[in-house]
Amino acid sequence: MTRVSFDVNGEPHQLELDTRTTLLDALREHLHLTGTKKGCDHGQCGACTVIVDGRRINSCLTLAVMHQGNEITTIEGLGSPEQLHPMQAAFVKHDGYQCGYCTPGQICSAVAVLDEIRAGIPSHVTADLIAPVRLSNAELRERMSGNICRCGAYSNIAEAIGEVAGRSA
């Protein structure tokens, strides 16, 4: 057992954890923040995506004790049913989900993707590494490809992200 402390959605938490506990299980099983989903536990589906110090990660692929002092944002930190984050509202408006299980991961990824593009971080499909990254369909789809939606809401998710980004998908 090891002590670790980090902020989740702006609130400090101190936990004493089995060192084998993933960040995902720390959130879900210890802090009862179950908005972050476990789909595969192997970094293959993206349902567990959270934002750590501004960067999105698969929380199933990292141990909780590696996050001493980090600032973690989960889906619960973006908005609430009464006060949706613009990305959450766009997903509702464009029906960018069906069963809802991959949805928190999609939304966390989408929020982080727009930040990555603004920050000029290139992707596999970025043609010009020196020019500002274009907010194209190809860029959005490439960057979101780590988040699987088996219900197949991709076309609607692209519309939702496009709307928040201020362009049509």
Add this chain to the structure above:
Amino acid sequence: MRFEHPATFNPIDQLKVVGRPTSRIEGPLKTTGTAPYAYERHDVVTEQAYGYVVGSAIGKGRINAIDLAAAKAAPGVLAIVTAGNAGKLDKAERNPAPLLGGPEIAHYHQAVAVVVAETFEQARAAAQLVRVDYAPGDGRFDLAASRDKAFTPDPKIGGPADTAVGDFAATFAAAPVQLDATYTTPDQGHAMIEPHASIAAWEGDGLTVWTSNQMIAWGATDLAKTLGIPKENVRLISPYIGGGFGGKLFLRADVLLAALGARAAARPVKVALQRPLMFNNTTHRPATIQRIRIGADRDGKISAIGHESWSGNVKDGEPEVTVNQTRLLYAGANRMTAMRLSELDLAEGNAMRAPGEASGMMALEIAIDELAEKFGMDPIELRIKNDTQVDPEHPERPFSKRQLVECLREGATRFGWSRRNPQTGKVRDGRFLVGFGVAAAFRNNLLTKSAARVRLDRDGRVTVETDMTDIGTGSYTIIGQTAAEMMGVPLDKVVVRLGDSDFPVSCGSGGQWGGNNSTAGVYAACVKLREAIAQKLGFNSAEAVFADDVVRSGNRSVALAQAAGNDGITAEDAIEYGDLAKTYQQSTFGAHFVEVGVDADTAEVRVRRMLAVCAAGRILNPTAARSQVIGAMTMGVGAALMEDLVVDKRHGFFVNHDLAGYEVPVHADIPHQDMFFLDETDPMSSPMKAKGVAELGICGVAAAVANAVYNATGVRVRDYPITLDKLLDRMPDAA
């Protein structure tokens, strides 16, 4: 309520709420991570322990012995359940293979133990210490090799193994134009993102399970049967389901092992199937071999059509009913279908989104494309020429509604089909060869009993309770819309409670029957509630009008809140069906259009455009229905281009049993999708005049992709998925 005569005008036809594009009422919960799924119910019982499943490491054989000593001694372990210490277990008919294996092993990753510990990490670590001594046996894992030994099954669902009309053999032999081709589809996985998961808690003899299941009544019945306890002692609760696609139709190992683990540990226990277990432990869409023969006259009229299909399954498993659409989709006086089944020792094959038709259309709709090419005829025109408005096997049975031709024509216009070059390999866009493909969509409409309870409260709120499930289909919303329309209240005054075995038994979610039947059940309950309210007020129920939170009759009007009184008014009823499905063939139709680009050098296939036009009765919520169809189109792209559970034929298992090895479409694979519903109501289907739509969307898509790849390259691939290795050596010169 018995539905025996075609629907006439009823309150649903007002379409104030029903039929309008409506955001999902549970959307704010799902998008904020506050909708509770099975494994997350920290709120329902305390002291939850964790179960971790051990799966069989052999595909067939026996367990000689299990050594639990090391695992039992591991930190935190509370109990270990195996077939040896679980007590007597029965087996439900819907589970051909036992959910807890041993000493006989029916298939790879069949559960052989569940290790229960204080924490997930402890349970996982201890599970690695379970030592199983196996005696591997000889298994049968190769469908193609078993084809000659296949037997004639007696399918429980989906029609007889053999059908024949006229003289297929002679007519086909004499036909001036013949097609005889064999197609294969691989095993496919549901790969829903939420794993099968359950929390089980005993209280005396009573067992409550929070789970993820599409068919609550089946699950509760089969859990009770398996445990040998009265059904009244079992309660299943499943308000949110993270995808199912047929994979959560039945009782699965997570439920049983959580219940057994909880009994053994004397604590509530939660179990989620580990992702790498899911593909071999649960069900899958079985592989098929399909031979299609079509004989036609020189003008393109089909005179003989035959469809034979081979599939495999565990003992007592069912065949994949791939031939059904061929019995109904195209005209032709001489017809035959045949299904044969092999016993295989892979995991159980069972329903996955549009079982039967999804695989059948993958073959049939390439065959039609191939036939059209033999005539040099446009494949849309060939389909139109062979349209039928009656059941071809029973011409006295008309289709209740059939707008296949209209779907094809509307789609052709919207897609710009006239720009298709019928010559293959001729259209180039940069490094891509571009092709267009089309396929019909077809899926039957199924009618099944569905019940609901509706309550009007003193605050004017309407609460609907039914054990119906929402697996992403939009059940919450369309049920709410139905109750709102019937009771004359706005949607936000309706509370919908689903997925609880304490509620009246619904049709459940499967076979695209959920939308029409569950809302028809709510309709029936609302009719009863309206009558009860009218009676209480002394109104003539036939004249009472429910609108704007008020019930009116003549010049009297009473607010619903007031009518409810302090105690509220409750009504319960079910929709049950007469013979209209026998008198009329009820099916849903559509047309899929796909544009692909195939890299001229690497043969990588990229889907560039997709359009579906569907005619499926009244569309209760165009927003959710559209999502169902585009989602199905996405899964169809997976079937066409990547999805393939690869069988290790020596050891008997699916090798690529996780989400890295089993590839499904991702964002980058799917372009913007267009979809359009034709205006349709079907009074033969139910008072809702709706039909299924969720599975129609996957039927035909893969063939449309395959036909587009052929149009782009001139390479005809008849073995799915169409991966680049099947194209490369036959591609046109890249120069």
